[in-house]
Amino acid sequence: MNQLRPATNGHGVVIGVGELAVKLQTIDAEYCKALRNHYRGFVRETERAEFGFDIELTDSRTNDPDDAVKVTRSSALWSFGRGDFQAEWNMASNRGTIRQSANLYSIDAVLRIFHTVMLATRGGFLLHAASAIRNGKAFLFLGPSGAGKTTIASLAPPDATLLTDEVSYVRKQSDSYAAFGTPFAGELAKSGENVSAPIACLYLLAQGPANRIEPVGASDAVRQVLQNILFFAEDEELVRSVFQSACHLVSCVPVYRLTFAPDFRVWESIR
Amino acid sequence: MSQHLYVSRSSAVAARKLGGEMMIMSGRDSTLFTLDEVATLIWESVNGLVTLDEIVRRRICAEFDVEPATAVRDAETMVEALAQHGILLISSEPILNSNAPAGRAK
Numbered sequence: 001m002n003q004l005r006p007a008t009n010g011h012g013v014v015i016g017v018g019e020l021a022v023k024l025q026t027i028d029a030e031y032c033k034a035l036r037n038h039y040r041g042f043v044r045e046t047e048r049a050e051f052g053f054d055i056e057l058t059d060s061r062t063n064d065p066d067d068a069v070k071v072t073r074s075s076a077l078w079s080f081g082r083g084d085f086q087a088e089w090n091m092a093s094n095r096g097t098i099r100q101s102a103n104l105y106s107i108d109a110v111l112r113i114f115h116t117v118m119l120a121t122r123g124g125f126l127l128h129a130a131s132a133i134r135n136g137k138a139f140l141f142l143g144p145s146g147a148g149k150t151t152i153a154s155l156a157p158p159d160a161t162l163l164t165d166e167v168s169y170v171r172k173q174s175d176s177y178a179a180f181g182t183p184f185a186g187e188l189a190k191s192g193e194n195v196s197a198p199i200a201c202l203y204l205l206a207q208g209p210a211n212r213i214e215p216v217g218a219s220d221a222v223r224q225v226l227q228n229i230l231f232f233a234e235d236e237e238l239v240r241s242v243f244q245s246a247c248h249l250v251s252c253v254p255v256y257r258l259t260f261a262p263d264f265r266v267w268e269s270i271r
Numbered sequence: 272m273s274q275h276l277y278v279s280r281s282s283a284v285a286a287r288k289l290g291g292e293m294m295i296m297s298g299r300d301s302t303l304f305t306l307d308e309v310a311t312l313i314w315e316s317v318n319g320l321v322t323l324d325e326i327v328r329r330r331i332c333a334e335f336d337v338e339p340a341t342a343v344r345d346a347e348t349m350v351e352a353l354a355q356h357g358i359l360l361i362s363s364e365p366i367l368n369s370n371a372p373a374g375r376a377k
Contacts, residue, residue, distance in 0.1 A: 217290055218289035218290035219289055219292045223303060236298030239285070239296065239297075240285035240296065240298045241285075244285055247294065250289065
C-alpha cells in the first residue's frame with residue numbers, strides 16, 4: 001500500500017458528532033467549503049480537535065463506492081478502505097490520512113467508520129435507526145432499509161426534535177445511554193439536530209395495517225440491536241466490546257416492537 | 272469417553288446472560304449464539320478441570336428430569352458443536368490454561 005501524504009498548511013474544519021471532534025484538513029479551499037456546508041450544524045468553530053485527518057484529494061472518480069468496506073488494525077494503525085477511499089488512522093497519535101476524490105459521499109463513509117471504531121472503545125455504537133427527542137427523552141426506531149425509519153421520522157410532530165432518520169449515535173453515559181444527533185442522513189437527506197438526550201425506549205420497526213406496541217424479550221432485543229449496529233472492524237476485542245454494549249443497552253432501556261400504519265397517529269403513544 | 276472429556280470456555284468470546292438465556296458472541300467471526308437453559312447451565316459450570324460427565328450428573332441431572340446417559344450424550348453433542356464454532360475448548364485431559372485457542376485441544 002502506498003503511504004498517504006499528509007496535506008500541510010491547508011484549510012481545516014472541525015466536525016463534532018456526539019462527543020467526538022474530528023478536524024479535517026485539506027489544501028483544497030473549495031472542498032473545505034463544501035465540507036463546512038455539508039456538515040453545517042456539526043461544525044465547531046475551533047482550531048483544535050481530539051482527532052485529525054489530512055485529506056489528500058485524488059482524481060480517481062471511477063473507483064467503486066459499492067465495493068466492500070475493509071477495516072483492519074495492525075497494532076496502533078487502523079486502515080479503512082473501500083473502492084472510493086483509503087484511510088489510515090494512528091490510535092497513538094490520533095492522526096490519520098484519507099485519500100479520496102473531492103466528493104462528500106466518501107468522507108461521510110470514512111467518518112461513519114471512524115465513529116464506529118471510536119465508539120466501540122467508549123461503550124457505544126452507531127445504529128441503523130431513526131431517533132428523535134420528545135419531552136426531553138430520546139426514542140430510537142430500529143430497522144433495516146424499508147422498515148420505516150424515514151417514514152416515522154417524516155411523521156414526527158412539531159414538538160419532536162429529529163436526531164437522524166438513518167444512523168443513530170448511541171453512547172453510554174453514567175448508568176444509562178444517550179442518543180446524539182448526527183449529520184449522517186438517509187432518504188430525508190437532512191442532518192439531524194446537534195443535541196442529545198437520555199434514551200427512553202427502543203422500538204423495533206415493522207409496518208402494518210394498525211398501530212401496535214408489543215414487548216420484546218431480552219435475547220430477541222439484543223439480536224435485533226446487534227443486527228442493526230454499524231460495525232466493520234475485523235477486531236475481536238472491539239466485537240466483544242460492542243456485544244457487551246448492546247447487552248447493557250437492552251438491560252437498561254425497554255425495547256418494544258412497533259408495528260405502525262404510516263400516519264401521524266403513531267406518535268400519539270410515543271412521548 | 273465422556274468420563275474424560277474436559278471443557279472450558281474460550282477467552283475469545285463475550286458472553287452475557289439475559290432473561291435466563293446465555294448469549295455468546297464470537298469475537299472471531301461475530302457469530303451470535305443463544306444457549307437454552309440446559310446449555311447455559313453447562314456453560315456456567317465448565318472450568319476445564321471437572322469432566323463433562325461429572326458436570327452433567329451433578330448439575331443437569333440434579334435439576335432436570337433426564338436419564339444420565341442421555342443427558343451426557345446430549346451434552347457431548349452440544350459442546351462438540353460449540354467447540355467447532357470456537358466457543359468452547361475441549362480436551363481429554365484437564366485444561367489448565369483456559370486462554371488457549373478454542374476448539375479440540377487433544
